[in-house]
Amino acid sequence: MILRITFICAVKGLGLIPGVVGRFDSSNGLRVPHIGWNALQTTKETEILDDVGGHHVYFVHSYRVMPTDANNEWISSICNYGDSFVSSITRGNVHAVQFHPEKSGDVGISILKKFLDPSSSSKTKKSAIGKASRLAKRVIACLDVRANDKGDLVVTKGDQYDVREQSNEKEVRNLGKPVDLAGQYYKDGADEVSFLNITGFRDFPLGDLPMLQILRYTSENVFVPLTVGGGIRDFTDGNGRYYSSLEVASEYFRSGADKISIGSDAVYAAEEYLRTGVKTGKTSLEQISRVYGNQAVVVSIDPRRVYVRSPDDVEFKTIKVSSPGPSGEEYAWYQCTVNGGREARPIGAFELAKAVEELGAGEILLNCIDCDGQGHGFDIDLIKLVSDAVTIPVIASSGAGAVEHFSEVFEKTNASAALAAGIFHRKEVPISSVKQHLLQNGIEVRACDGH
Numbered sequence: 448m449i450l451r452i453t454f455i456c457a458v459k460g461l462g463l464i465p466g467v468v469g470r471f472d473s474s475n476g477l478r479v480p481h482i483g484w485n486a487l488q489t490t491k492e493t494e495i496l497d498d499v500g501g502h503h504v505y506f507v508h509s510y511r512v513m514p515t516d517a518n519n520e521w522i523s524s525i526c527n528y529g530d531s532f533v534s535s536i537t538r539g540n541v542h543a544v545q546f547h548p549e550k551s552g553d554v555g556i557s558i559l560k561k562f563l564d565p566s567s568s569s570k571t572k573k574s575a576i577g578k579a580s581r582l583a584k585r586v587i588a589c590l591d592v593r594a595n596d597k598g599d600l601v602v603t604k605g606d607q608y609d610v611r612e613q614s615n616e617k618e619v620r621n622l623g624k625p626v627d628l629a630g631q632y633y634k635d636g637a638d639e640v641s642f643l644n645i646t647g648f649r650d651f652p653l654g655d656l657p658m659l660q661i662l663r664y665t666s667e668n669v670f671v672p673l674t675v676g677g678g679i680r681d682f683t684d685g686n687g688r689y690y691s692s693l694e695v696a697s698e699y700f701r702s703g704a705d706k707i708s709i710g711s712d713a714v715y716a717a718e719e720y721l722r723t724g725v726k727t728g729k730t731s732l733e734q735i736s737r738v739y740g741n742q743a744v745v746v747s748i749d750p751r752r753v754y755v756r757s758p759d760d761v762e763f764k765t766i767k768v769s770s771p772g773p774s775g776e777e778y779a780w781y782q783c784t785v786n787g788g789r790e791a792r793p794i795g796a797f798e799l800a801k802a803v804e805e806l807g808a809g810e811i812l813l814n815c816i817d818c819d820g821q822g823h824g825f826d827i828d829l830i831k832l833v834s835d836a837v838t839i840p841v842i843a844s845s846g847a848g849a850v851e852h853f854s855e856v857f858e859k860t861n862a863s864a865a866l867a868a869g870i871f872h873r874k875e876v877p878i879s880s881v882k883q884h885l886l887q888n889g890i891e892v893r894a895c896d897g898h
């Protein structure tokens with residue numbers, strides 16, 4: 448990574464705008480990439496940023512330009528993340544932004560409209576609650592998608608990963624249509640939407656064109672980041688045609704995904720890396736992050752809690768659990784699984800998280816099979832363990848059942864985002880109530896009163 452910085456610093460730009468591009472410094476605990484909704488401070492009158500006041504906009508990057516006297520006259524806004532960096536520049540009719548207006552909801556759309564037509568009227572309501580001041584904690588809606596027994600792609604939801612009804616027919620639980628639900632969650636104020644193709648490990652995703660179509664249709668109306676996961680790996684089809692994981696990911700990106708999420712394949716890559724100590728550059732994780740950047744690659748971890756009597760009983764990192772195990776065990780480790788929890792692997796969540804960060808992951812989606820669908824809250828022990836182990840953002844997932852679970856995870860761990868599925872699908876708790884609750888507890892979130 449140091450080499451990369453040196454390389455970038457050593458390369459001259461066109462010299463039109465004075466400044467140096469450098470990587471955020473993660474050595475003092477700052478999470479890099481900078482992913483999420485942050486506040487801007489406008490420093491110059493410019494119509495295109497008229498509606499931004501008090502709102503968050505969406506950033507996803509690891510490199511930035513610092514403001515200096517030499518580039519001061521270009522700067523139209525700055526953002527603070529660790530230090531102040533340049534978030535937009537304006538000169539005459541030249542505008543450039545570091546954030547993503549196309550992913551910044553109504554505020555972003557207004558920026559794009561004003562860029563095309565400076566006289567267009569403002570449609571964004573001034574934020575009535577929760578004025579933006581820093582990086583917000585994100586609330587993510589997750590849609591586990593798979594084909595039901597009739598072959599239609601549906602949003603489903605498991606209990607500890609079992610997505611079949613308990614009836615005699617054991618049909619796949621059907622909680623709605625993916626595109627409709629994603630659109631609804633966008634309107635409700637979700638900061639991101641994730642699709643997980645949960646049978647991707649056994650089906651080839653490029654053969655699963657409806658999934659690509661879901662992404663295309665969703666990205667027409669949903670202007671927050673979309674993540675898609677499931678089946679990202681090298682594959683040879685029935686005709687002997689080989690597809691690299693990079694091709695699979697590229698197809699997802701072309702169809703509207705902003706980030707891809709790798710599950711099983713990242714576990715194999717981490718195991719191999721820990722065994723050999725060698726980065727081959729050939730794993731899906733390394734290849735996709737090299738081409739699209741770390742910030743576009745999420746690793747989804749599916750661990751299960753394994754209780755032990757003593758940390759010496761196992762070679763993996765253990766924690767002292769907050770409630771003892773069934774036989775009074777005081778310790779546990781979190782065993783990673785592949786293929787949707789079907790196969791346990793000889794690697795812990797702690798070891799996996801550290802390895803995938805080194806291999807190029809930009810973010811971790813941290814599920815927990817024990818908590819999935821239970822509604823008793825996130826596994827705080829696990830999330831603390833992993834979010835303290837890495838410097839990339841961690842998304843807490845599995846177990847949300849009430850608004851208090853969201854404040855608990857942000858107060859007790861270093862998670863950057865919290866993801867939920869069941870409570871949103873079953874309409875038990877609206878996203879707006881989660882955000883209202885977080886704001887009342889002094890936790891900054893993106894206000895969702897603009898819709």
Ligand code: 1PR
Pocket residue numbers: 589590591604605607608609610643644645646647648676677678679708709710711712747748749785786787788814815818819820821822844845846847866867868869870
């Ligand atoms: O291994 O690269 O093909 O990726 C497969 C992906 O599909 C992984 O991200 C894996 O987590 C996911 N997956 C596989 N099987 C299941 C299943 O449920 N049977 N879903 C599955 C994982 C977990 C979360 C869920 C949260 C929140 N689902 O995504 O949404 O636990 O749920 P809750 O709020 O209702 O508790 P690969």
